Amino acid sequence: MLQCIFLLSDSGEVLLEKQLTGHRVDRAICDWFWNQILTQGDSLKLVPVISSPTHYLFQVVREGITFLACSQVEMPPLMAIEFLCRVADVLSNYLDGLNEDLIKDNFVIVYELLDEMIDNGFPLTTEPNILREMIAPPNIVSKVLSVVTGNTSNVSNTLPGATASCVPWRKTDLKHATNEVYVDLVEEMDATINRDGNLVKCEIYGEVQVNSNLSGLPDLTLSFANPSIFNDVRFHPCVRLRPWELNQILSFVPPDGQFKLMSYRVKKLKSTPIYVKPQFTSDSGTCRISVLVGIRNDPGKSIDNITVEFRLPPCVTSSDLSPNYGAVNVLADKTCSWTIGRMPKDKAPSMSGTLVLETGMERLHVFPTFQVAFRIMGVALSGLKIDKLDLKNPLSRPHKGFRALTRGGEFQVRS
C-alpha cells in the first residue's frame, strides 16, 4: 500500500506531491532522499528500493524525473516499481514527453490522472485507453475545440463505457473512417562478444506491436509460421491464453490504437549480423588502436544507424582517432562515439589512431568495452515469421500491414 507519490526534478525540487492515504507523508522525506542521492553520486546508481528512517522508498527515474513512492508497510516491491513505471509511461504518453516544464504546465492533468490510477494506495487502472476516456489529453485538437465551442473542460462528461463492458481495455462502439491494422515485429539483439571474437551470449528480445484502428468489436487472430522458436512469451491482457496453449495462435480483441501485444525471448542465436574487431598494441607510453567493423552474416537488408561507442580508460591522457568512414566524436568524459550510419557497400569501415597514456605508464592494461548500435529494417533476426492475421467480424475489409525491424540492444564487444 503506497502512501504518497512525489515527482522530483533533476535538481531535487518537488514538482508534485500526491498524498494517497489519510496518513500524510511529510515532504521532508524528499530532502532525506535527495541527500542520499547527493552522497551516493548519480541517482541512477541508487538502488530502486531503499529504506529511510521512516519509510520504504521506491524510485524510478525517467528522463530526469524521479518518481518516488513511500510506504510504511510490507508490500510486493515489484508491484510498487511496476506501478511507478506505468505512471511514467502514462504521463509521457499524455504529455507527449516527460520533463520538468511539461509536468509543471500540466500538473492539473497529472493530479487528475493519479487520482484515477490509484486510490488509498492501491493501484486501480493504468490502462491508457481507459484513462483517455476519463481524462482528455491536452492536445491541440482539444485546445482548438475548446476555443470554438467555448467548452473548456478537458474531462469527458461520460464515464468510460468500458468499465462496464467485458473488454475493459476497449471503448464500446468505436468508429473509424479508415479501418486498418498494422503489426510490427520489433526485435532487439543482446549480445556479448569477448576479446577473441567469440560469441559469449546472444539472444533476441522482441515485441509484437500492433496499431489497430478498427471499428466495432473486432476479433483478431494472429498466427506465426514458426512459433516453436520462442523461449518465453508474455502477453497483453487482451490475449486469450487457451488458443495459444493449444495451437500457438494469438486470439484477441485489440485495444484501440498503439499497444504491445506480446513480448518474447529467443535464446541461443548462433551469429550476429555485424562484427566489431578492436585491437590495441601498446608501446612505450602510447597505444595504437584500430577498430574494424564489417558484415559477418548478411541479413539481406542494409544495416544502418551503426554507431560504436566506448569509453577511454582513465589512464589515457589524449587521443587521436580517425575513421576511414563516418565521424568520430570524443566527449569530455572520454566517451568516444563513432557514427558510421549506413554500412557502405564498397569498403569495410575502420577507425585507427593513437592513445597517449599517463606519464610513467608503459602499456595499457584496462581495455574498454564497445557498445554497438545498429538497425536493420525489414528483418526480424530471430527468424520469426508472421503467418497470417484474420478478422472474425469485420464491418468492412480492413487494411492490414506488416513490418519488421531489428535493433542492436545490449550489444557489447570486449577488448
Added chain:
Amino acid sequence: MAPPAQSHRSPSPSQPSGKGEVSDLKTQLRQLAGSRAPGTDDTKRDLFKKVISYMTIGIDVSSVFSEMVMCSATSDIVLKKMCYLYVGNYAKHNPDLALLTINFLQRDCKDEDPMIRGLALRSLCSLGVANLVEYLVGPLGNGLKDGNSYVRMVAAVGVLKLYHLSASTCLDADFPPLLKQLMLKDKDAQVVANCLTSLQEIWSLEASTSEEAARERETLLSKPVVYYFLNRMKEFSEWAQCIVLELVSKYVPMDTEEIFDIMNLLEDRLHHANGAVVLATIKVFLHMTLSMTDVHQQVYERIKAPLLTLVSSGSPEQSYAVLSHLHLLVMRAPYIFSSDYKHFYCQYNEPFYVKKLKLEMLTAVANESNTYEIVTELCEYVANVDIPMARESIRAVGKIALQQYDVNAIVDRLLQFLEMEKEHVTAETLVLVKDLLRKYPQWSHDCIAVVGNISSKNVQEPKAKAALIWMLGEYAQDMQDSPYILEGLVENWDEEDSAEVRLHLLTAVVKCFLRRAPETQKALGDALAAGVTDFHQDVHDRAFLYYRLLKYDVSVAERIVNPPKQAVSVFADTQSSEMKDRIFDEFNSLSVVYQKPSYMFTDKEHRGPFAFSEELGNLSIGTEPSDAAVAAQRVEANDKDLLLGTSEKEEGHGYGSNGSAYSAPSYNASTTAGASQAHFDLVSIDQPSTVHPPVSFAIDDLLGLGMPSAPSSVPSTLQLNAKASIDANAFQQKWRQQPISLSQETSIDPRGVAGMMNPQALPQHMQGHSINCIASGGQAPKFKFFFFAQKEDGSSAYLVECIINSSSCKVQLKIKADEQATSQAFSELFQSALSKFGSA
C-alpha cells in the same frame, strides 16, 4: 490549456514573495465568488491553478480556504477537481473550515453525473477530519448501493478510509458486512477487488479485539471465497489480480488434487505482461508445493523462463526487483539454474547493485560443468575499469574456488591476477589466496612461489597486508626471504597505522622465529620491543604475551602459536538456512530485496497501525509520529534497534549483544577473516580452529553461568516486584535512553501460539508473573508487546520489547536493564514465564 503562471518557476518553497501574491489571490477569488458572468469559470480556473501550483511548490495557501469553498459552486468538473484537491490538502489542518466544504461535497454526492458523485465521495472520505465522520456515513451508505460501479468502487475504498478515521463509526454503521455482500455479489470486478482490500485491512486490524472479526478474516481464506475469486480471476485488472493472488497464496488447500487444480487455473498468469502479477503467481506456486518436493522442483523449472524474461525485458528498476527474487531462488536451488548461468553475465553498463546480485548468482550456480566458463567470464570483469566491480569479481572467483573440488584452474587464475600489477587486484587476491590456503593447504607450494614475488611495498591495504604477513609467517620455511621481508616490515613499525597489521606482524614474526630462529632473531627482538611500547592495547598485550611465553618455554610457545592446523572445511555462512527459509516464506515482499526476514526491519510496519491509532488517542509506545521522525539525526539519537539500513542495523545488533565483552572475537566471515584468524591463534589452546558465535559465550563467561540451557532448568534467583508500575511516558523515555543489554531470539511453544489467537490474554498471563504490559499492538501473525518489570527490592527495572510471530513460532526479545549483569537472569525468567503461556 492556459499558459502557466509565472510563479510556477519560483524554485524555493520558502521564498517569502509568495505572501503578497496569496493575499492578491484571496481578493481576486472573493470578487469571483458570487459572479455569474460568462467566462467566470475560465478566470476561476486560472486562479485555482495558481493556488494549487503554490500548494505544490510548498507555499502555504491555507488562508484562501474559505474563498476557495465559496468559489466551488460550479458545474465545471476540472474546477471541481482542483477544489477537491485543495480541500483534501488543507482540511486536516483547518477542521473548522472543513465543515464549510461538507455541504457542497454532500450535494455533489447526489449529482446526476456518476463521475462527480464518485469524485465527491472520494474527496469527502479523504478529508481526514475525525469530527466530521458523522457526515460520511450517509453518502458512503448511498455510494455502496449506487447504480454506477464507479461510485461503488470509490465507496468501497471510502469505507476503509472511514475506518482509519474512526473505527467505531465504521463498525457501528455496519459497513463491513455490507462490503462483504458487495464483494461476493457485485458484477464489477474492480468493486469486488476494492471490497476485498478494505475488508482484509479492517478485519485484520479488528481481529485482535474481536473474535467475530478474526472469524471473518478466516472466512476470507475459506475454500468457497478463494474459489470465487479464482473463478473471476480474468475479470480483475492486473493490480487487483496481484491482491487476489496474494490472498490465494495464504490459502491452504485440502489435498494435492486441489493444489493442481489451482495451479492449472493460474498457469496462464505466468504469461501476463505485468511483472507484479507474474511474481504473485510464482509465490502461489512455490508456497502451495512446498510439501511436495518433486512438484516443487517442477515449479522451479516452470517459472524459470518467465522470471528470466522479466529480468531482460523491463527497466533497470524492474529488473532489480525481479533479480532480487531470482537471487533468492537461485540461492535455494542453484542446480536448477546452473544451465542458465549465461543470464547472469553482467553487462558493463548495468548499475553496480545489479551486477553484485548477478555475481552472487554466478557464484551460486557454479558446478563441475560450468565452472570453467563462469570463471573465464569473471576474469573478464577483473580487468574492468570499475574497481568495486573488479574486487567483487575476484571475491566471486575465490568463493567458487572455496566451494569446488577442482580448484586447480582457479588457483592458476588467481595467481595470474597477482601478476596483473594492479594494486586493488593484488590486494583483493592476497586476501583470497590466504583463505584458499586455509582450506586447501596442498596448494601452498604454487601459491607461495607467486606470493613470494610480491613486494610488500606494493600492498598498502591493511587487509591485504595482513593476509600477506600471515602467509609470510605461516609458510616461513617455504619462503626464502620471509625473515628478511618481515624484518623490513618491522623496521617500518611506526609507519604502520593499522593495528590489525601490527598484530599479524607480531604473530608472523614469532611463527617465523620458531622455525628459522637464527635469521629472525633480530626481527623478533625489534618487533617485541616495538610491540610492548605500542599505544594500542591489543598489540601491547599480545607482545607481552609472546614475550613471556617465549621466556617461559619455547616449546610451549610453539604449541600455542604454531599448533598443527586442520584445514578449514566450511567457512561460516553469513546467513543461516533458517533465515533463508524465512525470507522465502515472505516471497514477493520487501524482505527479499533487503535479503533479511521482515522482523529485522519492519518496525516501520508497526508504526503504521500504531500511528493510525495515535489519532484515536490510544497509547503508542516506542513509535514516533512519522512526520517528525524524518530528521535523520533524531533517529540516530533514538536507540539503534529502530530499523535503519542494512549495515547500521547489523552494527547495532553486534554492539547490543556483545555488551561489554570487549575481547570477544568479532566474527564476520568475509570482512574480518584475517583478524579473527589472529584471535584463533590465541584461543587455539583448547579449541583449535573452531568458529563459534561470540555472542552467548561472551556474556555467559562474564556471568559465569555456563552454556544457556532450557530456561526453566536454571533455578531463578531473581525475584520480581509484583506491584511494579511505571507510566507510559516514563517507560518511553527510559526505553530511548538505555542501550539494549540483551537481544535474543527464541521460539515459543505451539500451544502458546494458539493462545495468541487472543493476544489480550498474554498481558494477563505475564502479569501473573509480575511482568506488566505497557503497550501492545500489531496484527497476526506478528504481535508486539512492551513489558516492564522491577526487581523485588525495586533497585533495578527491566524493559522488554517482545515480538511474537505466531506463524513461525518465533519470539524476539530485546531487554534493557538498569543492571546489565542481571539481564540474562531476567531473560530466563521472562522466557520461562512466556513458555507457560497457553499451557496453563
